Amino acid sequence: MWKILLLVVIFSLTTGVVEAYLSDLGDQKSEDADIDARVRKFLQSPTRSWYGMSVPDVDGQALHDIVIQHGYKNALEIGTSVGRSAIWIAWALSKPGGRLITIEIDPGAYREALANFRATGLDKYIDARLGDAHKIVPELQGPFDFVFCDADKDWYINYLDAVLPKLAVGGCFAAHNVSEGFLGGFGRRGRFGFGRGGDSFLEHARSIPYLETTVLDLRGSAGLSVSYKRAAK
Numbered sequence: 001m002w003k004i005l006l007l008v009v010i011f012s013l014t015t016g017v018v019e020a021y022l023s024d025l026g027d028q029k030s031e032d033a034d035i036d037a038r039v040r041k042f043l044q045s046p047t048r049s050w051y052g053m054s055v056p057d058v059d060g061q062a063l064h065d066i067v068i069q070h071g072y073k074n075a076l077e078i079g080t081s082v083g084r085s086a087i088w089i090a091w092a093l094s095k096p097g098g099r100l101i102t103i104e105i106d107p108g109a110y111r112e113a114l115a116n117f118r119a120t121g122l123d124k125y126i127d128a129r130l131g132d133a134h135k136i137v138p139e140l141q142g143p144f145d146f147v148f149c150d151a152d153k154d155w156y157i158n159y160l161d162a163v164l165p166k167l168a169v170g171g172c173f174a175a176h177n178v179s180e181g182f183l184g185g186f187g188r189r190g191r192f193g194f195g196r197g198g199d200s201f202l203e204h205a206r207s208i209p210y211l212e213t214t215v216l217d218l219r220g221s222a223g224l225s226v227s228y229k230r231a232a233k
């Protein structure tokens with residue numbers, strides 16, 4: 001008799017666990033669908049803000065796809081502006097439950113980004129920080145498996161050097177507004193920093209033996225390089 005009772009108890013417990021699991025799965029699916037719809041709506045409307053230029057869709061899509069393809073979960077963005085690229089990245093991260101830290105120095109852009117993150121439902125996947133990335137990036141603990149660099153161009157080399165020890169093997173450091181014909185073109189000119197010749201981010205990245213750096217060949221791209229870390233350093 002007690003054996004039958006034991007079987008009944010085990011059966012009920014197992015059914016309960018399976019039901020709870022299926023219900024969680026259903027909740028996750030409907031949350032994903034909700035986020036997908038809100039993100040698509042956001043991305044369909046062009047970013048009208050005057051704050052720093054947002055990535056074109058072709059670059060946003062590439063960032064999203066890189067994160068999905070590699071299963072990255074711990075991302076960092078330097079230069080949030082109003083959050084368009086962060087939304088592409090966090091959209092991809094939301095599927096495996098990853099997280100993005102994004103840094104912006106301008107309070108107005110930061111506030112607008114926060115509103116955009118809430119509007120898309122991605123705010124729970126994004127840790128948005130207001131401040132100077134020159135100071136914040138070296139203090140971050142990591143590890144990161146994906147980094148998108150899109151702030152002051154004349155500081156890219158410093159950002160790469162600061163992040164590399166915290167980048168996981170197999171991780172990717174993507175940099176925006178980089179192109180083959182513009183090797184020395186980053187500069188110290190105002191906050192967005194285009195202009196000065198001399199320092200070459202691409203040359204620097206390619207001089208690091210355990211990094212594999214290419215510029216993506218994408219029609220309509222504003223120049224997107226990817227550097228994959230191939231060994232522990």
Ligand SMILES: C[S@@+](CC[C@H](N)C(=O)[O-])C[C@H]1O[C@@H](n2cnc3c(N)ncnc32)[C@H](O)[C@@H]1O
Binds near residue numbers: 051152
């Ligand atoms: C090109 S915009 C970023 C666009 C954004 N990644 C997107 O595609 O939606 C560059 C941003 O970097 C920010 N920025 C520049 N220098 C910075 C610094 N030292 N620390 C943090 N943010 C900085 C600017 O205020 C600006 O909003």
